[in-house]
Amino acid sequence: MDSQPGNRFFAHRRRCTCGKDIDAARDACPHCGRIYDDPWTRRFARICPLGTYRELILFLFGLVGFQLLGFLLSFIAQAFAQEVLVGAGLTGGSLQQALIDYTRSAAYSSFVNYGAYVLFFVAVLIVIWPDLAYIAKRQFSKWQNYLIGGGLGIVLIVASILWNIIVILLGGGTSDNQASVVNIVTYSPILGIVITGIIGPICEEFAYRVGLFNLGMRINRLAAYLFATVVFGLIHMHDFASVNEWLNFPSYLIAGGILAFTYDRFGLSASITAHVVNNLYAVILTLIAQ
Numbered sequence: 001m002d003s004q005p006g007n008r009f010f011a012h013r014r015r016c017t018c019g020k021d022i023d024a025a026r027d028a029c030p031h032c033g034r035i036y037d038d039p040w041t042r043r044f045a046r047i048c049p050l051g052t053y054r055e056l057i058l059f060l061f062g063l064v065g066f067q068l069l070g071f072l073l074s075f076i077a078q079a080f081a082q083e084v085l086v087g088a089g090l091t092g093g094s095l096q097q098a099l100i101d102y103t104r105s106a107a108y109s110s111f112v113n114y115g116a117y118v119l120f121f122v123a124v125l126i127v128i129w130p131d132l133a134y135i136a137k138r139q140f141s142k143w144q145n146y147l148i149g150g151g152l153g154i155v156l157i158v159a160s161i162l163w164n165i166i167v168i169l170l171g172g173g174t175s176d177n178q179a180s181v182v183n184i185v186t187y188s189p190i191l192g193i194v195i196t197g198i199i200g201p202i203c204e205e206f207a208y209r210v211g212l213f214n215l216g217m218r219i220n221r222l223a224a225y226l227f228a229t230v231v232f233g234l235i236h237m238h239d240f241a242s243v244n245e246w247l248n249f250p251s252y253l254i255a256g257g258i259l260a261f262t263y264d265r266f267g268l269s270a271s272i273t274a275h276v277v278n279n280l281y282a283v284i285l286t287l288i289a290q
């Protein structure tokens with residue numbers, strides 16, 4: 001091996017014989033096609049390395065980008081609603097009350113949530129765009145992985161149901177996340193299926209598996225699984241003082257662990273399929289219950 005991977009700034013770059021600086025996790029140079037087979041590339045053999053910096057960007061999208069997009073859209077929606085209400089002749093207290101009513105409506109939360117996911121999806125596409133063909137060929141060409149992903153999605157559903165039963169037995173209730181999903185899905189079933197069911201999981205798999213899990217793998221596999229379970233769970237906590245949120249915390253450890261295992265062993269097409277199956281099940285169940 002004539003080029004040992006360096007570890008400058010945690011970036012795992014290596015200088016290829018063609019003279020280009022490449023991600024040491026990639027098993028082929030994207031510039032000259034030279035094949036690399038060593039412990040670095042073997043650790044990433046079944047998953048999808050995109051380079052440390054782009055993985056960090058994808059993870060940051062999941063961590064703060066989605067929230068920021070939500071704030072932006074809620075600001076736009078409220079400014080627009082105010083224009084309309086003032087135009088309709090409302091002033092003072094009645095204007096304030098109408099604005100409060102609007103921010104509590106399903107129309108408002110749907111616009112903010114669905115809008116944020118669509119923008120999140122566009123942002124992910126922009127980040128992965130240069131490697132779209134590489135990702136498609138490397139991760140989406142084996143049909144078996146979709147089947148295995150679907151099966152592991154069912155495992156994920158069963159595991160969540162079992163944990164929910166335990167939570168109820170312990171006297172807990174649904175998490176804040178679940179409660180808000182019911183609202184927006186019933187408001188627009190089609191968008192619920194397309195965005196909550198499919199677009200959302202795609203965005204989250206890029207943020208938490210290609211982003212967070214890959215970053216952990218650049219340290220070692222144990223770190224990757226710790227990131228995918230503990231960090232993933234902590235990100236989803238809305239209130240650290242709430243007993244109910246802590247009761248739901250293990251469900252994120254379970255979901256994060258199963259999705260990380262799915263991605264680690266069978267790649268991104270499998271973890272996206274598992275996540276889609278899990279979310280579609282929740283969306284369809286919500287719609288049937290109405």
Ligand SMILES: [Zn+2]
Binds near residue numbers: 020
């Ligand atoms: Zn090269």
